[in-house]
Amino acid sequence: MKNGEAYAFFHCNATKSDIDDDLPYLKGLSPGKDSFGHSNLELLLLEPAELEKSFFFTPIVEHAKKSGMNYILKANHLNLTNEKTAQKLFEVMKMIKDSWLCKPNDFKGHIVYKNIFGKYVLY
Numbered sequence: 001m002k003n004g005e006a007y008a009f010f011h012c013n014a015t016k017s018d019i020d021d022d023l024p025y026l027k028g029l030s031p032g033k034d035s036f037g038h039s040n041l042e043l044l045l046l047e048p049a050e051l052e053k054s055f056f057f058t059p060i061v062e063h064a065k066k067s068g069m070n071y072i073l074k075a076n077h078l079n080l081t082n083e084k085t086a087q088k089l090f091e092v093m094k095m096i097k098d099s100w101l102c103k104p105n106d107f108k109g110h111i112v113y114k115n116i117f118g119k120y121v122l123y
Helices: 016-029 058-066 082-098
Strands: 004-011 041-046 071-077 108-114 120-122
Touching: 004 058, 004 082, 016 041, 016 082, 041 082, 071 082, 082 108
Parallel strands: none
Antiparallel strands: 004 071, 004 108, 041 071, 108 120
């Protein structure tokens, strides 16, 4: 099985540096560790401009930018489907929303993944 992949487009007033600093902690809290206690979830924080040139993401990124989304969190997970990876990413996004990083009414976001038919869909 190949690695699952999903993307969270979200708005948060925290700096990229602050979010990046908290990602290892949040990843450690996410469910799904192996028998050694290590998470197979890889997270990479991006800004919309970093994905703009991707043919597949152009409409998604444009919509996200127009909606005020200022970050993209890319998730990869070893030996999980894209949909299951989106589920893991959803758990991380709930933690970001509830953390000190975001003001209570400031957070908004969407998660997308490629389904088995090769189309990007909302989780």
